[in-house]
Amino acid sequence: MDRIVNTSMSEKESVSFDEFLVLISQHYTQDEISKIIRAYHLADQLHAGAFRQSGEPYIVHPISVSYILAELVGADCDTICAGLLHDTIEDTEITKEEIEAMFGHDVACLVDGVTRISKLNFSSKTEERMANTRKILISMATDIRIILIKLADRLHNMRTLQYKTLEKQRENSCETMEVYAPIAYMLGVYRIKNELEDLSFYYLESEVYQMLCEKMEKIKENSESCIEEMLDKIDCILNDHGVSSEVKVRMKNIYGIYHRLVQSRKELGSGRSFLTLDKELDQKLLKIHDLLSFKIMVDEVDECYLLLRPIHQAYKPFHGRMKDYIASPKTNMYQSLHTTVFGPSNRLVQMQIRTFQMDQVASFGLATYWNIHQGNAREKMQEEFKKRCPFYQSLLEIDREFVDNYDFVNHVKNELLSEMIYVYASTGEIIGLPKGSTAIDFAYQMGKELGNTMVSAVVNDQMVPVNYVLQKKDRVQIVTDPYANGPKLEWLNQAKTTHAKQMIKQFLPK
Numbered sequence: 001m002d003r004i005v006n007t008s009m010s011e012k013e014s015v016s017f018d019e020f021l022v023l024i025s026q027h028y029t030q031d032e033i034s035k036i037i038r039a040y041h042l043a044d045q046l047h048a049g050a051f052r053q054s055g056e057p058y059i060v061h062p063i064s065v066s067y068i069l070a071e072l073v074g075a076d077c078d079t080i081c082a083g084l085l086h087d088t089i090e091d092t093e094i095t096k097e098e099i100e101a102m103f104g105h106d107v108a109c110l111v112d113g114v115t116r117i118s119k120l121n122f123s124s125k126t127e128e129r130m131a132n133t134r135k136i137l138i139s140m141a142t143d144i145r146i147i148l149i150k151l152a153d154r155l156h157n158m159r160t161l162q163y164k165t166l167e168k169q170r171e172n173s174c175e176t177m178e179v180y181a182p183i184a185y186m187l188g189v190y191r192i193k194n195e196l197e198d199l200s201f202y203y204l205e206s207e208v209y210q211m212l213c214e215k216m217e218k219i220k221e222n223s224e225s226c227i228e229e230m231l232d233k234i235d236c237i238l239n240d241h242g243v244s245s246e247v248k249v250r251m252k253n254i255y256g257i258y259h260r261l262v263q264s265r266k267e268l269g270s271g272r273s274f275l276t277l278d279k280e281l282d283q284k285l286l287k288i289h290d291l292l293s294f295k296i297m298v299d300e301v302d303e304c305y306l307l308l309r310p311i312h313q314a315y316k317p318f319h320g321r322m323k324d325y326i327a328s329p330k331t332n333m334y335q336s337l338h339t340t341v342f343g344p345s346n347r348l349v350q351m352q353i354r355t356f357q358m359d360q361v362a363s364f365g366l367a368t369y370w371n372i373h374q375g376n377a378r379e380k381m382q383e384e385f386k387k388r389c390p391f392y393q394s395l396l397e398i399d400r401e402f403v404d405n406y407d408f409v410n411h412v413k414n415e416l417l418s419e420m421i422y423v424y425a426s427t428g429e430i431i432g433l434p435k436g437s438t439a440i441d442f443a444y445q446m447g448k449e450l451g452n453t454m455v456s457a458v459v460n461d462q463m464v465p466v467n468y469v470l471q472k473k474d475r476v477q478i479v480t481d482p483y484a485n486g487p488k489l490e491w492l493n494q495a496k497t498t499h500a501k502q503m504i505k506q507f508l509p510k
């Protein structure tokens, strides 16, 4: 059994070509490997004589980016090639056409897409950033691989941020926190999301970061016997039930811990500098229900449920923390069973039980769908993205609605990248909406007709008006009347999402 405790920020800064080759040779066919090596040679030749601020030859950067793409995203061959070449159009003499002639249409479009994102030049700094952000977001619509390369590029730049000026460090960290980490979450690429958050947090709140790190080190040390004991027990359970599996142990990422602490504190209405002063912090940390998690991966879906009973027999479950994300996947397609139990000496430990395939989705997110051994996998992934990810539809609507880059970026931030609440439709379906959404937003999210014939709503069995502000876990049912007069003018102010507002505007006379 493979036993790993993940620590945050353990990833090394840069990788050598030899390390890259070792990884590549495990995952790609011979033909693909030779194409990747060709891309490397071209990039190496084009970037020759250029250096990074760290003093290393520039080529180290594209190699590291492609390494991340192979390791954390499980990318296809063309994406790996594009990762190696991602800075060549911008920084060297080569053109898109030349890349196309050598590596084909897809690689050329990917490199060109990444270049467009970073090439814009506006006079004002903020305007540049806004326009840039818009490009990044819209690029997802044409080919998600572009944004995956951009995420890998940002991750490597964040890993090597110590060589930049303090001002740059802050600026990049803010942007990463506001834009890139939420996008990684939307796409379900958790490993990139967690690392981006921790790196940004390290630069933005280094004192708090360091303090939490030290505390976590201690907790980790103190958890060793508990972990050993539980692993043995789980081993026995798995053997008894003849289930073959892999178990991994992980600690929550530092920013995730901070976020939990601030959240629990927010309800008490307190400031954010409390952490360094809080004497009861150790106690509070131990109360975080998923501070320590066991991930149990099995072959079959049924085995996930089968294991739940003996685990709850061995360790008492913490009431109310059982989640069935297999039956109701998260909007980023994450699936798993979650339960929190009382471990040895009453330590709270989270159990995540899922199949190996579900774990693939949890690590690679939507990228899992491109399965490197299937030719049309990319189209499938893109389709899947359109179908399953409400994020994508909303993005295009916001793009159509706002001409001004500033408005566009603000709306995306407020609606798509900010805090979401999840409510239940009467069918049990989970609907994600930006915080502050009303029953009107919900109705239009479910369908145009439903919105246009809405007269009121029933939330948790209580009748509420259409402008009721939804709370998390509300059970929502829309009350309609076929003879209703349709949306009213004031609904425009009562709706939060651009989608609902657009639908209302369509209906109202000019």
Ligand code: MN
Residues within 6 Å of the ligand: 061, 086, 087, 153
């Ligand atoms: Mn780059």
